[in-house]
Amino acid sequence: MTGTGPLRDVRAEVDAALRAFMDLQLEAMGPGMDGWPDLAPMHAAAVDLLAEGKRLRPAFCYWGWRAAGGDRRPEIFAAAASLELLQGSALVHDDVMDGSDTRRGMPSAHRKFEALHRAAGWQGSPGRFGEGAAILLGDLFLVWSDQLFQGSGLPGEVLAAARPVFDRMRTELMCGQYLDLLEQAKGEAGTVESAYRVAVHKSARYSVERPLHIGLMLATAALGHKPEDWIDELCAAYGTNVGVAFQLRDDILGVFGDPAETGKPAGDDLREGKRTILIARALEAATPAQAATVRALLGDPALDVAGVETLREIIVETGALDAGERMIAGYLETALDGLAAAPITAEAREALHALAVAATSRRT
C-alpha cells in the first residue's frame, strides 16, 4: 500500500510537516527548558511513533482538498498532517485501554515507559508508571493535533469553515471508542448491527469520511465557493463505504494477517477479544459447539498458536470470512459509484479511486 502513487505522493510532504512540528516542540519542552532532559523520553516516544504510519487520513484530506479545486501547497499538508497526530493519540490510548504490548512492530508506548521505569529501578509499579506516561503522551498528541491544524498557515476563515467537521470527527472518535469498549464488555450480546455501528463511528467516519470532508471544506472556503450538495453526497457514498470496508479489511488482517505486515503478533485481535463485524458474523452462523469454543477462547490473553488456528477455522467454516470479503467488495463498489458521480477533477477521481482500492485490498 505504501507504494501506491496517491499515498506515496502525500507521505513525503506530511512527513516533512510532522518533522517540522516536532522540532518546534523541542523548543517548547526541549534542551534549555526547565524539565529537560527528564522530558526527552516523552519527545522521543512521540517522534518514534510518528515515524511510522501510512498517512492514510492525511491522504484522504489532501485529495479532498484537490477534489474541490485546491492546489498543491505546504499549508494543506500541515493541516492534513494534524490528522496523523490525532491518530497518534488514538493509538497510544487504545493500546493502554487494550493492554497491547506492541504497535507498528515496536513496543507500545506504555510498555516503553514501563521499561524505562524498570531500567532506572524507580519506586512503585512500573506498569502504572507506563500507563500514566502513555496517557499523557496521548494527551500531548491530542492537543498537538489541533495546534498543527490551527497553525497550518491556512487563513483563519478557511480553517473556520472546516472546524465543525474537525470538531465533530474528534467527538465521534472518542464516542466510537467508548462504544467499542461497550461492545467488548457486552460480549456475545453484540450483533453484526452493533459491530457495524462501532465500525462506522470509530473507523469509517474518522479514518475516511471526515478527513475527506475536511479537505473538501477547506478548499471550498479557500476558493470562496459555497459548499454544494455533491460534497455531502461524496462524503456519504465514498467516505462511509470505503471507511467500513477499510475497517473490515483491518478486522480480517487482525485475525489472518502476517505479523511482518501488521506489526502485531498473529491473532492479537483475538487475544484482545475484539468484537468485530467478522466475529459477530461468525457467532451468528456458529453451531452451539463452535459458539462455545469462541466463548472460551476469544479474549484469552494467553491464547496460543493452536487456539488462534481453531478460531480462524471457525471464522472460515461459518462463512464469516467469505461474507467479509463479499461485504468489502460490495462497499467498495458503492463507494466507486459515488466517486464516479461527483463533479471533481479527473486527477482527484483517479487518486481517490486508487486510495479506496489501496485502503481495502488484501495486502497492507
Add this chain to the structure above:
Amino acid sequence: MTGTGPLRDVRAEVDAALRAFMDLQLEAMGPGMDGWPDLAPMHAAAVDLLAEGKRLRPAFCYWGWRAAGGDRRPEIFAAAASLELLQGSALVHDDVMDGSDTRRGMPSAHRKFEALHRAAGWQGSPGRFGEGAAILLGDLFLVWSDQLFQGSGLPGEVLAAARPVFDRMRTELMCGQYLDLLEQAKGEAGTVESAYRVAVHKSARYSVERPLHIGLMLATAALGHKPEDWIDELCAAYGTNVGVAFQLRDDILGVFGDPAETGKPAGDDLREGKRTILIARALEAATPAQAATVRALLGDPALDVAGVETLREIIVETGALDAGERMIAGYLETALDGLAAAPITAEAREALHALAVAATSRRT
C-alpha cells in the same frame, strides 16, 4: 473562596457557557444520534464533573482580559470557560493515573464507569472498563476545550493572538504531569527544588499564569494594541508566585484539610504518595527515624487514620508546615508587589488582589 466577589461574579457566566456547550454536545452525541442511549453515561459524567469546581482558571483569564481593557461580554466568558474543560480533562486523567476513588466529593469518573460495568453484569474486568471509559472522557474534555475556545465567538485574529499561550499551556500541563509522575517514581531522591519545578510546571503556569496571560493577550488584540512589557512582567511576578502559593496551599490542604471542604478523604495525598514541596521539605529536615517512618507510610494505599496522624506530626515537627506557610506568605507578597506595579484599572487590580488571597488562603 466561592463567596469571594471576583470569583462569584465570573462563576455564573462561566456556568452558563459550560451548560450551553454541553447542550450543544447533546446534539452531536445525544438522543436521535446513532449510539445513544449507550453514550448517555459519558455525557452525564461530563456534566456532573463540570457542575462543581471553583472556576479559578476562568476567573484569572477573565480578569486578565479586564486588566488589559476588555469589557464584559459573553464571548470572553466562553473563551475562559474552555479552561474549565481543560481542567476537567486533567482531573479525570489524573484520577486514573493516581487510582483515586473520589473527586469533588463524588466517585471519580473511572469508578463511576466501573460501577456501571458491575451493575450491568458485563464481561471482563470492571476496573479496566472504568479506566478505559475515563481515558476517553478525559480525551473528550480535551478536544472540547479547544472547540469552545476556538468557537467562543471572539474574532479569529483575536484568538490567534492568544493561541501560542494557549498551546504552550497545554504542552506544559502534560509535561508537568509527567514530571510529577517521575517525582513520585524517584521517591526520596526528590528535592525541594525538583518538587518546586513540578509545582511551577503542573500548577503555577497552568492554573494562574497562562490563564491570566491568555486573557491579557485576547484583550490586547481585541483593542488593536501591541503587547507591552508589563504584560510579561505581570504574568511572571503575579502569575508564577500566586500559582506556586496556590499549589503549596493545595499541598497543605491535601494533608491537613477537612474532607468536607477538599472533597477528598483525609490524607488522600499521603496515601497516593504525592511528592510535594511540603513532603520534600519535611524529608530534608527529618531525623533518620522520622525519614524511615515517612518512607514506610507515604504512598501506602491502606494508610489508616493513625498513619495519617503520624505523618502529619512529622510534617509539623520538622517545621515543614511552618515553612510552607511562610513560603505562601512570601510568594503572595511578591505577587501583590508585581500587581501594584502594573498599569491596569483599579477594578482589575482589586479583583486580582482578592483572587490571589482567595486562591492561597487557609480555607478553600
